Amino acid sequence: QSVLTQPPSVSGAPGQRVTISCTGSSSNIGAGYDVHWYQQLPGTAPKLLIYGNRNRPSGVPDRFSGSKSGTSASLAISGLQAEDEADYYCQSYDSSLSGPYWVFGGGTKLTVL
Amino acid sequence: EVQLVQSGAEVKKPGESLRISCKGSGYSFTNYWINWVRQMPGKGLEWMGIIDPRDSYTNYSPPFQGHVTISADKSISTAYLQWSSLKASDTAMYYCARLGGDYNSNVDYWGQGTLVTVSS
Numbered sequence: 001q002s003v004l005t006q007p008p009s010v011s012g013a014p015g016q017r018v019t020i021s022c023t024g025s026s027s028n029i030g031a032g033y034d035v036h037w038y039q040q041l042p043g044t045a046p047k048l049l050i051y052g053n054r055n056r057p058s059g060v061p062d063r064f065s066g067s068k069s070g071t072s073a074s075l076a077i078s079g080l081q082a083e084d085e086a087d088y089y090c091q092s093y094d095s096s097l098s099g100p101y102w103v104f105g106g107g108t109k110l111t112v113l
Numbered sequence: 114e115v116q117l118v119q120s121g122a123e124v125k126k127p128g129e130s131l132r133i134s135c136k137g138s139g140y141s142f143t144n145y146w147i148n149w150v151r152q153m154p155g156k157g158l159e160w161m162g163i164i165d166p167r168d169s170y171t172n173y174s175p176p177f178q179g180h181v182t183i184s185a186d187k188s189i190s191t192a193y194l195q196w197s198s199l200k201a202s203d204t205a206m207y208y209c210a211r212l213g214g215d216y217n218s219n220v221d222y223w224g225q226g227t228l229v230t231v232s233s
Contacts, residue, residue, distance in 0.1 A: 002157065033217055034217050034218075034219075036219035036220070038158075038220070040158075045208055045223040045224065045225055045226050046158065046208070046210075046220075046223055047223070048219055048220065048221060051213075051218075051219040051221075052219070087157075089157065089158050091158075091160075091219070091220070093216050093217055097175070099172035100146075100163055100172050100216050101160075101172065101174065102148065102160045102163070103160060104150075104157065104158045104159065104160055105157070106157045107156075107157035107158065
């Protein structure tokens with residue numbers, strides 16, 4: 001069971017908006033650590049999608065946006081396109097153990113209907 | 114151009130040892146921590162551990178502590194993930210990934226992955 005909790009799957013029709021939640025605790029997201037999001041297309045390595053809760057690397061369309069509040073974060077994808085069908089993962093730092101420790105969410109599979 | 118290039122796919126038997134590698138180029142290797150991440154077939158990403166190539170300081174996620182060893186050779190800009198006795202349950206894709214800054218940072222570059230298959 002992952003330290004960060006994501007829904008296993010979400011779906012939406014082309015053009016629609018979907019959100020993916022990422023719920024943590026007081027030792028990670030709730031402690032003020034940043035949340036980062038990665039997109040993994042089938043058969044490829046993950047790719048950075050959102051960093052520092054809400055920032056997009058160059059080249060990532062503004063259809064992708066991130067937010068954070070309390071012990072949770074969200075990734076929103078608007079204007080869904082077929083090419084968005086992928087797995088999405090959130091990641092944060094966790095201070096519950098001694099030494100540096102990072103955690104991922106369990107991942108969310110986005111299906112474009 | 115920053116690149117992390119991992120060694121090729123491996124097929125091993127249970128009980129065998131293995132070391133896979135991750136070579137960094139296009140940046141100062143000692144300035145960035147390297148993570149190792151496991152992805153079992155059809156499953157999500159799992160953070161295994163991290164190394165600071167400057168001094169080879171390491172830290173491991175509890176499920177992996179004692180089962181794998183992370184090391185680095187800064188003279189050749191290469192990080193390693195090593196097993197002394199593989200199990201069938203180690204079958205997975207393994208990624209190395211560069212931490213872009215301090216502990217609060219994201220991973221900014223990923224290796225292409227190394228598929229490890231353990232089967233008798």
